[in-house]
Amino acid sequence: MYCQWHNFKDVLSIMIRTIQIKSFFVEIGELTYFAHRFFKELFSKPFEFKELLRQCYNIGNKSLLLVGVTGFIIGLVITLQTRPTLEEFGAESWMPSMVSISIIREIGPVIIALTFAGRIASGIGAELGSMRVTEQIDAMEVSGTNPFKYLVVTRVLAATLMLPILVILGDTIALYGSYLIENTKGDVSFQLYFNKVFNVLAFGDIIPATIKTFFFGFAIGLVGCFKGYYCKKGTVGVGLAANSAVVSSSMLLFVIDFIAVFVTDIFFEI
Amino acid sequence: MDETKHTRKKAEANKSKKLMLEIKDLRKSFGDNHVLNGFNLELFEGENIVIMGKSGSGKSVMIKCLVGLMAPDSGTIKIMDRNLLGLDQRALDELRSEIGFLFQGSALYDSMTVKENLEFPLRRHKHKFGDLTDTTPLVQEALDSVGLVHALNLMPSELSGGMKRRVALARTLILKPKIILYDEPTSGLDPITSKEIIELMRSIQNKYNTSSLIITHDVDCARVVSERMILLIDGINYAEGTFDELKTSNDKKVKAFFK
Numbered sequence: 001m002y003c004q005w006h007n008f009k010d011v012l013s014i015m016i017r018t019i020q021i022k023s024f025f026v027e028i029g030e031l032t033y034f035a036h037r038f039f040k041e042l043f044s045k046p047f048e049f050k051e052l053l054r055q056c057y058n059i060g061n062k063s064l065l066l067v068g069v070t071g072f073i074i075g076l077v078i079t080l081q082t083r084p085t086l087e088e089f090g091a092e093s094w095m096p097s098m099v100s101i102s103i104i105r106e107i108g109p110v111i112i113a114l115t116f117a118g119r120i121a122s123g124i125g126a127e128l129g130s131m132r133v134t135e136q137i138d139a140m141e142v143s144g145t146n147p148f149k150y151l152v153v154t155r156v157l158a159a160t161l162m163l164p165i166l167v168i169l170g171d172t173i174a175l176y177g178s179y180l181i182e183n184t185k186g187d188v189s190f191q192l193y194f195n196k197v198f199n200v201l202a203f204g205d206i207i208p209a210t211i212k213t214f215f216f217g218f219a220i221g222l223v224g225c226f227k228g229y230y231c232k233k234g235t236v237g238v239g240l241a242a243n244s245a246v247v248s249s250s251m252l253l254f255v256i257d258f259i260a261v262f263v264t265d266i267f268f269e270i
Numbered sequence: 271m272d273e274t275k276h277t278r279k280k281a282e283a284n285k286s287k288k289l290m291l292e293i294k295d296l297r298k299s300f301g302d303n304h305v306l307n308g309f310n311l312e313l314f315e316g317e318n319i320v321i322m323g324k325s326g327s328g329k330s331v332m333i334k335c336l337v338g339l340m341a342p343d344s345g346t347i348k349i350m351d352r353n354l355l356g357l358d359q360r361a362l363d364e365l366r367s368e369i370g371f372l373f374q375g376s377a378l379y380d381s382m383t384v385k386e387n388l389e390f391p392l393r394r395h396k397h398k399f400g401d402l403t404d405t406t407p408l409v410q411e412a413l414d415s416v417g418l419v420h421a422l423n424l425m426p427s428e429l430s431g432g433m434k435r436r437v438a439l440a441r442t443l444i445l446k447p448k449i450i451l452y453d454e455p456t457s458g459l460d461p462i463t464s465k466e467i468i469e470l471m472r473s474i475q476n477k478y479n480t481s482s483l484i485i486t487h488d489v490d491c492a493r494v495v496s497e498r499m500i501l502l503i504d505g506i507n508y509a510e511g512t513f514d515e516l517k518t519s520n521d522k523k524v525k526a527f528f529k
Contacts (some may be wrong), residue, residue, distance in 0.1 A: 060285040104312075130380070137400035139377035142337050 040155055041149045048154050053182045055158035063119050063166055063192035070115050071170030073108060075099070075177025085184060092186055096196035099178045104205050108171040110257055111214040116163055117249045121224035125245030129227025129238035137229070152225040159221030164213040164215050212260035216253055223249040287314040289351075290449055290481045291336070299333055304330050306342065307505035308496035311483075313449070318475060320492040320513075321501050322527055327487045330374075332502070333451050336483075337371055338359045338362050350448065352373075367395040370442030370450040370480070374457055376434040378426040378441070385409055385422050388441050389497035395445055398478050412440040416470060417476065439470065443478065450474075452484040464498035489528060501527065 048130050063224045078099055087094050128151060140147040175197060182188040227245040291313035298306040305328035313319055325327045334340040336347060338354060347354040352365055378387050388409045396402045413419045416436040435455065442450055454472065456464035458482060468491050475482060484495055493513050494498060501509040501516065501524055509516055511522045517528045 021338060127381075134375055134380075135373045136379055137376040138334075138339050139371070139373055139379075140390075141364055142369075142371045143391035143445075144366050145390070 014072030019112040029227055030230075031223070033042060034229075035222055037155060038222065040158070041146070041153050042160065042250060044149075046149075048150050051154045052149055056162055058164040059120055059155070059158045060166065062123070063116055063162070066115055066119055067112055067166045067170045068173050070127075071108065071173035072111060072177040074084065074103065074111055074170075075174035075179075076181055078107065078174075079178040079181040083181070086233070087130045093196075095182055096178070096188075096193050096250065097200035099203055100175060103171055103174045104201060104235075105209050106257075106261075108174055109167050109209050109213050109216065110166050110253065111219065112170040112216075112253050113163060113213065114250055115165065116148050116159075116217075117220045117253060118246055119177075119247040120159055121220045121227075121245040122242040124159075124221065125228040126238055126242035127226060128152075128155075129231035129241035130235075132229065132231045133234050133238060142258055152229060155225055156221035158215040159224070160214055163217030163220070164210055167213045168210070206266075208260065208264040208268060214259065219252045219256055220249045223252060275352060281423045283456065287316065289313075289317055289482070290317075290349070292348040293332075293336075294346045294348075296332065296342050296347065298328070298335065298340070298342045305505055306335075306345075308345070309502065310507055311500065313481050313483055315448075315481055316475070316479050318484065318497045319500055320484045320486060320496035320499045322486065322492060322499060325487075327502050328505050329502055330453060333371075333483065333485055334345050336451060337366060337369055359399050363394060366416075367391075367445050368448045370445070370447035372438055372442050372450065372452045373456055374453045376426075376430075376431075376438040378434055378438055381473075382426075382428055382430075383422075384413070384418070384424050384426070384437050387426070387437065388412055388444050391441065391445050401502065408444055412444040413437075415443055415474060416440045418426055431459055431463060432466060435459065435463075435467055436470065439467075439474070443474065446478065448480060450482045452482060452486070454486055454488075455484065457487065464488065464491065466475075469497055 001245070022038070047068070066193055079095065082098065083092065083095065086095055128137070131151070135150070137147045140150065175194075179190060179193045224245045227241040227248070231241040233240070289312060291311065293309060296306050296309040297304075302412045304372040305326075309328070309332055311319070317380075318489065319331055321332070331340060336349070336354070338357075344485070349365060350368060352361075353363070354365065357365060364476060367526065382390065389405050392399075392402070392405050392408065396405075399408065402408075409422070410419060416439050418436050418440065421429065421433060421437065426437070429437060439455075452471070456467055459467065471482070471484075472495065474480065482495070484491070486492055496513050499511060499513055499516050500507050503509075503523055508517065509521065511519075516524055519525065
């Protein structure tokens with residue numbers, strides 16, 4: 001009897017795992033189709049320029065303070081944490097070079113993209129989700145406006161365009177934060193600090209890092225819209241959509257980051 | 271017997287009127303759940319038809335099929351002599367400008383003011399009004415029809431349930447549709463506000479000479495508004511007639527709606 005129950009539990013757990021794996025791949029397929037529809041609608045008329053500008057302003061403006069504060073703290077913390085180790089080896093003069101490379105190449109884009117995902121993907125997921133459950137998306141379709149073009153295309157495009165600008169801004173603030181610590185602890189002038197920064201930075205550091213932020217922004221906008229647009233189960237579904245938008249887009253960021261670093265390694269020889 | 275004669279007379283009178291909407295053998299299933307099993311309907315110009323049915327009987331599915339929000343499995347839907355199911359997206363959008371849809375929960379756009387909500391349908395259908403440069407007179411006329419001109423710059427969150435429903439009605443009216451579809455227009459409203467909405471539906475029909483298809487559970491609404499009623503049970507037209515005919519029916523299933 002015990003053995004039969006044990007077998008049944010095993011079979012049940014295999015079935016559940018199979019269903020979970022299946023639903024994961026189904027979701028990947030649906031997301032791919034959603035992305036395909038995005039590109040199809042992106043290049044077809046009518047273009048929603050006014051709504052795109054409104055979304056760019058909303059998404060960029062909403063994240064400005066968050067990105068600024070995050071960038072500033074990244075700069076402060078990295079410098080404070082690294083300085084004692086470099087001091088031990090008498091290599092404090094390498095501080096600006098080390099901080100700038102780590103911030104521009106990796107830490108800045110990834111951390112700012114993650115905070116952006118937390119702010120924007122959840123916001124888009126919740127907004128579109130509530131529009132879906134309260135039939136606002138249906139109302140839009142009935143009134144002759146393509147809701148996918150008006151709601152999804154504009155938001156994904158705005159996130160894709162705004163994140164690189166925010167990352168550049170965040171990186172700059174992070175470097176300034178790092179300079180403040182260097183100035184306080186090591187009496188380094190503004191000119192000297194940024195001379196060292198620009199001497200060490202090459203196109204191979206800045207261009208790939210900036211290009212990958214377009215992909216980060218696209219992924220965050222796409223996943224947020226996907227989760228919200230197909231939201232089900234009423235108000236509970238809205239919460240789930242917001243939550244899974246953040247989780248899924250954050251996961252996707254790391255996958256894209258790995259691919260970006262891999263490709264950069266081939267073309268730029270890091 | 272007299273009422274049957276009345277229905278027949280009414281049907282004969284309708285023959286002279288223009289057929290606005292015709293549904294034939296409409297079927298829709300979700301997996302093994304057969305929601306519509308051959309539903310039929312004819313709606314004539316200026317006519318009000320009420321459809322009643324239990325929750326989950328397929329009323330909302332049927333009404334969503336009429337505006338292309340859902341595709342039926344089979345059957346035909348003709349709206350003003352145009353076969354809805356054969357239309358491309360552009361033609362469908364054109365046809366939609368002739369159909370007003372009042373959603374159950376009003377479905378006002380949260381992020382827009384009342385004015386912007388009303389202007390939204392005009393984005394794609396401005397050409398219907400010729401060389402339209404200023405939308406304000408149209409917005410004010412629609413809001414005036416529902417008695418809410420003062421709410422022009424309010425946000426939906428600042429409106430009561432009844433006001434939201436009236437603004438939603440104004441939004442359906444702005445394109446001057448020939449057919450209005452009401453999805454439970456009085457649900458979630460108190461009896462007094464419900465009565466106001468019902469009166470408004472009557473006055474709108476008189477003013478704009480629209481044909482209306484009303485889905486409701488509200489017997490009072492059905493009594494006041496309907497010229498004909500259809501009971502949708504098991505996905506088919508189970509019973510059809512005037513309010514009084516159905517109310518006095520001896521059929522158990524029909525009686526259950528009027529208890």
